[in-house]
Amino acid sequence: MKKIRVHLKENSYELLVGRGLLKNCGPFIKSLNLGRDSVVITNRRIVNLYGNDLKQALKESGFSIHFELVPDSEKAKSSEVLIDILNRISLYDRRKALFIAAFGGGVVGDVAGFSACVYKRGVPYIQIPTTLLAQVDSSIGGKVAIDLAAAKNMVGTFYQPKLVLSDISLLNSLPKRQIRSGLAEVVKYGVxxxxxxxxxxxxxxxxxxxxxxxxxxxxxxxxxxxxxxxxxxxxxxxxxxxxxxxxxxxxxxxxxxxxxxxxxxxxxxxxxxxxxxxxxxxxxxxxxxxxxxxxxxxxxxxxxxxxxxxxxxxxxxxxxxxxxxxxxxxxxxxxxxxxxxxxxxxxxxxxxxxxxxxxxxxxxxx
Ligand SMILES: NC(=O)c1ccc[n+]([C@@H]2O[C@H](COP(=O)([O-])OP(=O)(O)OC[C@H]3O[C@@H](n4cnc5c(N)ncnc54)[C@H](O)[C@@H]3O)[C@@H](O)[C@H]2O)c1
Ligand SMILES: [Zn+2]
Structure with missing residues (x-):
């Protein structure tokens, strides 16, 4: 496993990169003291593929876990979906010590991070990116946003995660076209x-x-x-x-x-x-x-x-x-x-x- 520190004073955090990290993520998350109740924002496809692994790992470390599903497309980055997520979290949130986990590609990361930023004026969140693009780019740096009809990412802010956990084993199920797309950003970094x-x-x-x-x-x-x-x-x-x-x-x-x-x-x-x-x-x-x-x-x-x-x-x-x-x-x-x-x-x-x-x-x- 490789550990990279993002130095941002009191908003600093670690980026962990390795294989099989998801199944062992509990202790890493526990050490951050974010609370014991996790709200995992994700979509149906990711839950079907890796939901059980995450659930098991969090349970083993004593976390309660609650999944919130969003549509599997850019449509998830809309005001309707955002308000819907916030309402559902508030129904679940009774005297809980909540943190949010963004579990998916860049779409999930953006809407989950934005939700974490505005819910009760901010609850902590972590990123568990599952696409190559999200692992090399969107999960790092704290840009979170939803779209407006006029253009993408028009309503957003900067809100840094407490941890980015990139398990490269999760990329095995990603279509080749998505791998190529993520590699385009890597070429960019090279240049x-x-x-x-x-x-x-x-x-x-x-x-x-x-x-x-x-x-x-x-x-x-x-x-x-x-x-x-x-x-x-x-x-x-x-x-x-x-x-x-x-x-x-x-x-x-x-x-x-x-x-x-x-x-x-x-x-x-x-x-x-x-x-x-x-x-x-x-x-x-x-x-x-x-x-x-x-x-x-x-x-x-x-x-x-x-x-x-x-x-x-x-x-x-x-x-x-x-x-x-x-x-x-x-x-x-x-x-x-x-x-x-x-x-x-x-x-x-x-x-x-x-x-x-x-x-x-x-x-x-x-
Ligand atoms: N915040 C930022 O700094 C930043 C930077 C770049 C891009 N973005 C945003 O990221 C979004 C694009 O992200 P993306 O390319 O990850 O697309 P995406 O989140 O739509 O994911 C692509 C598809 O892959 C599926 N998927 C995800 N992980 C999978 C896995 N492990 N196996 C199989 N299928 C999987 C998803 O369900 C989805 O259907 C855009 O909304 C863009 O605006 C944000
Ligand atoms: Zn890009």
């Missing part, structure tokens, strides 16, 4: 921070896709360290340091929006294309060597992630990118790599012609 992680992915992508546990443990732990590093430097996403985690996300979000968040592009697939586009823009601006851009594209292809956009309209994507909520006064903002493994540049106002040209070249019709 913005760690050439060795990038090289590791180049040499071990096949073991990772076969869910070889040593390889998974290595990338989940290293990704956790990198995410923690940026979170510690900029806990509230205020100074711009955490912004570099959005590498690939400017065009990635535009692709997701243009496809109506349908099944056509998963988040990881969209940001894989977004990373390629950002690196090409960087080459055009003479910030990045084109051999680095080519190396990135090759790795993304090796993992089985897309590098081109199929059956989506150029105009729609371009329009979506202009409406990005992070653009200030209409100036676009891209995170542009300057060298694989080095801190990228946050670049505002990339000439429109370059963005158009690079995007157009990535679109394949028919």
């Amino acid at each position: 913005i921070k760690d050439i060795r992680l990038f090289e590791y992915l180049e040499s071990n992508f096949d073991s990772l896709l076969e869910l070889e546990e040593d390889a998974l443990q290595h990338v989940v732990a290293r990704s956790g360290e990198i995410k923690a590093h940026f979170v510690e430097k900029d806990p509230f996403d205020k100074t711009g340091i955490r912004t570099v985690l959005n590498y690939g996300h400017t065009m990635g979000h535009a692709i997701e929006t243009a496809s109506g968040y349908s099944d056509k592009y998963s988040h990881g697939e969209a940001i894989a294309i977004g990373m390629v586009i950002a690196s090409e823009i960087s080459v055009r601006l003479k910030l990045l060597d084109d051999r680095d851009a080519e190396r990135l594209e090759n790795l993304i292809k090796d993992i089985g992630l897309p590098t081109d956009i199929k059956d989506l309209d150029f105009g729609k994507i371009y329009e979506s990118h202009l409406r990005d909520k992070k653009f200030i006064h209409g100036r676009n903002r891209f995170i542009l790599p300057v060298k694989i493994g080095s801190m990228p540049k946050v670049f505002e106002d990339v000439p429109e012609k370059i963005v158009r040209d690079v995007l157009r070249q990535r679109i394949r019709y028919g």
